[in-house]
Amino acid sequence: MTIAHETLQKSNTLFELGPELQEYGKTLTEWSVAEVRPYARMADETHAPPPNWKDILDSCPVAISRRDRHAKPLPDFIDGRWVRDLVTTEALTYGDLWVNDVQGSGIGHLTVKIMGTEEQIARWYRPIIDRGGQAAFALTEPGFGSDTSMVSTTATRDGDTWVINGTKMYCSGGATCEYVVVFANVDRSLGPSGIKAFVVERGNPGMIIAKANEDKLGIRSWQTTELLFDGCVVPVDHMLGWSGNDGATSSNKRQPTTQSGRGGALGALAQNKPNISAMGLGIAQASIDVTRDRLSPQSDSFTPARWAKIKNELDQMDAALHRIRRVNWGAQSLLERNMANKSEASVSKAFGPPTFERVIRRCMQLVGPEGSSRELLLEKWYRDAKILDIFEGSAQVQRIIIGRTLMGADAGRG
């Protein structure tokens, strides 16, 4: 076994962002501190983004979520699109994460892209991409979260329509979006394989906004909606992946097949996991910086031993975050190469969030009795951060996935 010299001599490129992407991240960070952060407290207290959120987004030096974004695509960097997106997310969230909920378009349209027919993609995916708007995703129900095979919402065929009944929770943008992609079971005797996705457009009768926004521990400005489907009728061709042309009638039991199932959709959406971690990086890094800035001028008020400990801890926190950042970059750089990153994306999701909570909590504690006051944003970020280890799969769910990569399908099955 020998390997060519030139192979051995090739070195890794540095694990640092290119200077252009660094500059871009810096610009966005400065903007989010200046324009996003001042509204953080208001967003938390009113449980809504600031009323002028569109104007705020328009003030962004990069056209990420400006109204003119479709005319001005994001710059390209040699680091690639996926790493750029991580940098973008962290930089925006560094101001505050109210912005994340209004900044994107949700994930409903991405589900259409993954599961839909060409016709459906043209009808529901392209417009969101081309002119903006929001598309919601309704999977979770009061009775389940992690175990998505437990969908109890039903869709019953009735002639040229589907009749949907059930309750969905935690639908981001469910009250404001153009349409919701709803997962429902068309034949519970089939078990999980009866679960299909349906597009329900805004204002569709029978889709009731039971609660426009849950009352939550954190991310209070994010509109997480509870939707009630009460005899909600949609045309037959609203089932993703199926044209409605198989001649099935309400009386026959033959079920249409879809292009890509729930698993495929969830798998593709899983690519978003490192971005969840990047959000946490934003507020955790902001917490460290806020704490350092606040305590440094007061350093004389601490005993030397305590101040040394605090400085060391803040440095250890920086290191811990950079370790997470590197893992996120690594996971998404696989996508850049068109390689699968299922396990790496799970690692990213499992690795970051529990540490973000610890960073922010410790920052509150280092600040002391005032650390939990609304005078600072630390207490808000501590509340916000908790969701990161819950949605899009808790660390427990990620460990099941990682364990299976390591030990096969039975790992962690219990």
Place this chain on the structure above:
Amino acid sequence: MTIAHETLQKSNTLFELGPELQEYGKTLTEWSVAEVRPYARMADETHAPPPNWKDILDSCPVAISRRDRHAKPLPDFIDGRWVRDLVTTEALTYGDLWVNDVQGSGIGHLTVKIMGTEEQIARWYRPIIDRGGQAAFALTEPGFGSDTSMVSTTATRDGDTWVINGTKMYCSGGATCEYVVVFANVDRSLGPSGIKAFVVERGNPGMIIAKANEDKLGIRSWQTTELLFDGCVVPVDHMLGWSGNDGATSSNKRQPTTQSGRGGALGALAQNKPNISAMGLGIAQASIDVTRDRLSPQSDSFTPARWAKIKNELDQMDAALHRIRRVNWGAQSLLERNMANKSEASVSKAFGPPTFERVIRRCMQLVGPEGSSRELLLEKWYRDAKILDIFEGSAQVQRIIIGRTLMGADAGRG
């Protein structure tokens, strides 16, 4: 609801040992440092206790394991017998834990006491108590550890005898004891309820010492024996809990019932768990003290920040150990009151050992490049400590028990 004033005014007694027990512990500790520790390296290297171990034990100021111990019972303390035993164990182990293996009588006789008939107790339990000697316990097999329902060793009735076949591992003292209590299944069609215990005396034909002592990571001087039972014939009345008088013959399938099953025996033996933790306290506390003694005179060789960190860490280690000590005392003080301590004993076993490993490892690291050298005992104790989280139930097994106390029998069942 009101409560009498005198009730409210009653205060907890201090969580400190009584002065007499403190003095006793100090005496034992000094002895173990002076007389036990000097043989620690030899015991590790020779995989055996020092040849003069009986003389060493006889030099102990307390008659714990002296040859005259039966004439001189241990002193009583107001703290009670169980807490005294914890103090004893920690103090002895502080020297080194080679002594623990030769100091006791094993647990075979205790099993006889729990599971045996009165006749069997008189025959096998009392003599060990009255004149010493060792009785081994053979449950674990190559194929199982935690799941004791998996006993594959068999005992087949043949007239007035039982014929035992199978392999047992990790039998402490299996090569040197007076007898071994062996668990074997008399009828595998009954599943776990066919598992019974048998006394096999030293020299019984068919009991073969396959390996007198395993080659181990740590506690190398402890004699953990692999025993092979190859058509090992014992009289019918050697089955614990049964006189052999049910008239059963080799041809009928009716199985005798025993006084107390495997579960009862394991449950009673579980009372020993806090003593396992106390062993770990001994070597972990010794590690901290050795490290502090070694590094303090060199403190000027560290930067002030590093030395402050090290001092703080050693203090945190002391606090962590005292927290564990308190939990152990608390668990055994329930026994003092004749209260069950199943869950508390599991807590004690789960709580201490993983922290002992961390303490000792960190001590090695704080000492630096010389920290893993045989010049010090830290490296030995790091190897020894690992067993504490394995034998008598790993932290995982303990958490199953604790979880069941909290959430019922299905908790952690997988």
Place this chain on the structure above:
Amino acid sequence: MFDLDVSDDRVAVAALGRGIGLDLLSPVARAAEKQRSIPSDVHRALHETGLTVLVDESHGGGGLPSIGTHMVAIEAMAYGDPGLTMAALWAGAGAILVGRCGSPDQAFALLPELASDPTKQSVVALYEGFGRSPSESATTIAKDSDGRWRVTGRKLSVPNADRADSLIVIGVDPSDGRLRAALFAGANRNSGLTVSEDDEKIALGATRTFTVTIDAVLDDAQLLGGASAESDKLDTAVGWLRLMVAAAQCGTAQRATDYAAKYATERVAFGKPIASFQGVSFLLADSSIRIGAARLEMLDAAAHLDANWPGSEAIVTRAVNYCGVVATTATRDAIQVLGGHGFITDHPVELWYRSSAALSVLDHDPLLSNFEPAL
């Protein structure tokens, strides 16, 4: 001797506290947070228990429990709600100091009123931040050249400093480094105090807190216990007040763990109650282990205080900090077990998560625990 109290009496005190916590406090916890005060009927009922405003019989109160017993009661009440428990305790905390350390005149002036009138408040200005224990206080109570006492300092998170009928400031006498307490009551209630209200906290909303800047000159009569006060009594009484937070953390942690444990036996995923997955059950078992250790540490500190053990301050500091670690971790893990349901206010776990965090910052010493990445 080591002697864990598992007596029926102790069990009765815990049961009494749990009854108060679950029946009286828990149902109004969210309302109290919103209205920024203890509902007055609840406050009255708490006052009647004699567990929140402690006054001895000779001054018309129900008598002082031992510190250990009080901690058992506090933990049990906090099992219902830590925010209300601490709100009531903080509003009457001065009674402990006056009762333990006050002169007969001071006790007579303040205690009968506190014992009889639930609307009367006596609060203590204790915390300063910067990881300081009381003996490291930068607030000084110093005799000046004309024999009067100059009090200067800055106290944080002082409960109800605007409305309390009396306010006691803890400081250090620079002449001997021992604790002293300055009593601001009656005509002197406000002299030399500058009070500014804090922003609302992440939790504990039923207590309004203030930053109090002190620059006052006092007579001997305004020193708690007078100029010849015994500082070791004050050490114990201050330790008592600090340890109340540790007890409340234990109760909070235990409640969150029990709540999550019950949820885990009922919630089904992947075909089984989630309690059957070790990823869930081990998380809660770990909380359970830690809470047991934290409780013993807290009770040990209480026993040291009850015995007037010298050097109790360090033991109290350690207990308060460890209980903070345990409670913030346990409430966090309880949310984790509930998943999305833990994150919404339909369940009380998020309130306990916030409460334990708010309690953990008050008396935090960075030297006693560490930031450690989760992985």
Place this chain on the structure above:
Amino acid sequence: MFDLDVSDDRVAVAALGRGIGLDLLSPVARAAEKQRSIPSDVHRALHETGLTVLVDESHGGGGLPSIGTHMVAIEAMAYGDPGLTMAALWAGAGAILVGRCGSPDQAFALLPELASDPTKQSVVALYEGFGRSPSESATTIAKDSDGRWRVTGRKLSVPNADRADSLIVIGVDPSDGRLRAALFAGANRNSGLTVSEDDEKIALGATRTFTVTIDAVLDDAQLLGGASAESDKLDTAVGWLRLMVAAAQCGTAQRATDYAAKYATERVAFGKPIASFQGVSFLLADSSIRIGAARLEMLDAAAHLDANWPGSEAIVTRAVNYCGVVATTATRDAIQVLGGHGFITDHPVELWYRSSAALSVLDHDPLLSNFEPAL
């Protein structure tokens, strides 16, 4: 730019290394530990790979790989056995320093021999303990008044200091605080060096180590690279040597985790493979997560060294320490999964547990990780 190398070339290097590790090293790991040296046939075979004693082509060697590539190879070899991997690397470590920083004369004097003769050794005296990074070294290489160089200091865990053909001491030039290296070779091999053998370590038995006390006076020609040596080259080369330990830790951790994972799929308890219990699978998943992060940190440090990034020392220190945390934890958890079988020498996991501990103490900085109780 951020660019993770997942190329076929990288994969090929890893595969080569794994082949060496699993086929050549792993089978003799225990024997080598017992005989306190690398079996000579294995040593010869390793030497031929060109991955352990690095010499460029102009001096008859196979060429120097990039540091990043070398780390990939080292991790892969350590997957077979860390003790043998490091034994071979340490025995030839001087080649890297001489090749990178030596004068042409020094290179010519030493490298051809090291390239051609596997029995020749050139070792480096690097570690001092006390958490010191090289730039904090208390070993000084100072120009004295008559223009010669005085080297004083004490180095720990110096490999094969008795038999190595040359020995290079790393120290700091007090005049500018930069690194210098003193070369003890040929006639000067022993002058000014006091060498005493260490007791055996918990692992890494194939390497004998020594404490070396230095009090020597040298000419310019004995300074590595001469009096005008560029210290930034030396910074990089010393970082390279230190980072080898981090790479070996990654390999050790990965192997232990893979081994335990396989065991967990085969071992049955309570009616199922133990891998199906989250108490087992999450433990291994956590190891897997941490190892991935540690590897990236190690490769990041390698990339900084390859780019001669200023300030790489801190990055290397952090990587070495984090990889130590990860490997000691992962090998510990691997034993835990094997239970009693993990504790006996029938399985190799206990060897990796010892090896990772031994590696973790060499370059440990107490400021970069914490003692934290398990619960």
